[in-house]
Amino acid sequence: MDKKYVIGIDYGSDSCRGVIVDPMSGKELASHVFYYPRWKQGLYCNPAKAQFRQHPLDYVEGLKTVIKETVKVVGPEVAQNIVGLSVDTTGSTPCAVNKEGTPLALLPEFSENPHAMFILWKDHTATKEASEINHYAKTWGGIDYTQYIGSVYSSEWFWAKILKTLREDQAVKEAAYSWVEHCDWIPALLTGVKDADQIKRSRCAAGHKAMWHQAYNGLPSEAFFAGIDPLLAGLRGRLFEDTYTADEVAGVIAPEWAEALGLPQDVKVGCGAFDCHMGAVGGNIRPNALVKVMGTSTCDILIENMDVMKDTLVEGICGQVDGSVIRGMLGMEAGQSAFGDVYAWYKRLLAWPLQTVEPEKREEIESKLLVELEKAANEVNPLESGVMAIDWMNGRRTPYANQNLKGAILGIHLGTEAPHIYRALIEATAYGARAIVERFRACGVAINEVIAIGGVAKKSALNMQIVANVLGMPINVCESEQAVALGASIFASVVGGIYGNVEEAQRHMASPTEKVYLPQPEMVEVYNKLYEKYLEVGTFIEGSM
The missing domain is CATH 3.30.420.40 (ATPase, nucleotide binding domain)
Incomplete structure (x- = not known):
């Protein structure tokens, strides 16, 4: 029987890293680092205002480059036996998308608009909005939806960033059907999802940054969001109720991506998670x-x-x-x-x-x-x-x-x-x-x-x-020099069917x-x-x- 291999992709703040791993030994066969060219130039960012935005093209180019370069190193025999691919990203790093699930910055009319790009975790432009969310959560008379997130909502997180953007940019507000985390968009992109409603949402991202919890049967109530600001009214219904752990399959790689990357057409792509959570597993x-x-x-x-x-x-x-x-x-x-x-x-x-x-x-x-x-x-x-x-x-x-x-x-x-x-x-x-x-x-x-x-x-x-x-x-x-990407590859080995659960995979693969x-x-x-x-x-x- 042919040996099987997996890919782990780690999107950090400055670069995208990829590894191809032998899941039976945990050996990293190839790795590559891609530095985001637009980010490196400081485009769309204003540190004086704590504004840090990343263009989705940096992510797409990074994905293509790290996989192609690592595949080149291992050769076709290994590449054609890759069975799983998983991705982690920074977070909370959300972006406005249209009904098709396309980030607005990939549309010509928004290609240079920072509000239409991914809002990096360390963007702190929404401190006022975070304060309003915290105040309302404690005073509105209903459930305190911050109780499972440390009782404090941060400007680094999903809802504060969305509200800030809706207040500042009318064009983005009107064009945005929904919002997605970076860790949810990449698996959707790789599996050919063309409908924002069909994007599988990370349990990790939703629970830690968007106030999702099983106790609420999903996200906080519509009344809660509308009470914070009417601009948020109706958005909840265009987001999600269900979430997925990172050992679950997001889908099979789309044929066009398999061809472009030199991968088999049956590679299973895992649901995403944040870098630190997958990195912890790699560690x-x-x-x-x-x-x-x-x-x-x-x-x-x-x-x-x-x-x-x-x-x-x-x-x-x-x-x-x-x-x-x-x-x-x-x-x-x-x-x-x-x-x-x-x-x-x-x-x-x-x-x-x-x-x-x-x-x-x-x-x-x-x-x-x-x-x-x-x-x-x-x-x-x-x-x-x-x-x-x-x-x-x-x-x-x-x-x-x-x-x-x-x-x-x-x-x-x-x-x-x-x-x-x-x-x-x-x-x-x-x-x-x-x-x-x-x-x-x-x-x-x-x-x-x-x-x-x-x-x-x-x-x-x-x-x-x-x-x-x-x-x-x-x-x-x-x-490991790439412990976070290695963590992603551990999840890829479960998604690809090599191991039955993460703990078993860890025993063979963790650093x-x-x-x-x-x-x-x-x-x-x-x-x-x-x-x-x-x-x-x-x-x-x-x-x-």
Whole structure:
């Protein structure tokens, strides 16, 4: 019998990554990374206004490129035995679509309209709308529809972004039949769905970002949405009631896509999910193990047996959803709105004078900045430097989402140097990670170990050691360079019929641990004291805004 193979596609904030995997051994046979060309140019974005939009053509081009390039590496013998393909994306990243399910930005009249594009997870233009949703949910006299999403609705999520767009753009409002998450659109595109009503919606996306829950038999009521703003009236009926876990089949690849990508015509395409949830599976998530997906932001994922959690509601997180990670388990999400983005911001700040330098020379210098900063920051004594930072440069996701908050750096003086500040920024993101752990523990959720995946986890030893010291727990860094795409391939192996469930597939395919960072007792004590100062300063900043 011919061996079977699977594809995992991971859409991140800056790029699309793809892997072809042998599901019996878990070996990654080929991988490719595609950087979004329009996004790289900064098109359709305005960081000063926290506006971050992505053109669907970046996604389509990425899909074609990563699959074609990986297929080219493995050759036709492997390619013709690919049986499953699954996709994860960032989220909440919704887009307005017409009745045919086509993103409006793919229509000529909307091709350059940012409101017709996918609204990236870190777009915070809808803070006012999120506040209105939160206020109405607590005061309207009916069900509090935020109870399963940490009791706080965020501007990073589905409904806030939709309402903001409907208020700002009449043309998009009139043309939009429905709205879809990025993770729902790609499987629909690959399987040839031509009707927005037929798009299968992710349990993960709907539960964590759109207030879908089994207790409501679907989405919140029409009366709830119409009460927030009449602009939302009627939209609920053009969305969805049913949702699908990521181990379910979205459909079979459409013939035109099979031909274009060099794949068999019977490849099964899985229902989508968010990157952090599939990544957690690639990182070998298990009960009581917190998986930190550490990239531009962090997503922190836990799973637990339903009979252990019972009726426990964890306030201040990004939701708890049955089946959002693994079917039959409660998936819990938290995270930080900026992690790697904090360091990238600091690099841009330091590199500002280089604008007058020729591009090639500038790029060479910038590429060395963080490397040299890390070397120097490793020698900094945090007690002697006196520099403290608050990591809310892009607002706060968890605990208790508040995208109006701003970051801070304090304790600087004329002797403060760049490495002092850089280390303080790393420490601040580690303190933010600890605040998440303590929020879970305060609600009785046990966290006994930490698993780290993502670019920062692989590249920054100083960062991982500081996180281990601040958390007072070992940090297990996964071996795979593409653990999130590997997670998608695990779901593809279930969708393709190779394994009967995700847990079985994990045992064969999940990434092993590459390195363990152990907490250093003397630094744990230091950081326990500094963490209290972080909380004190954060409370002051939040109270003064």
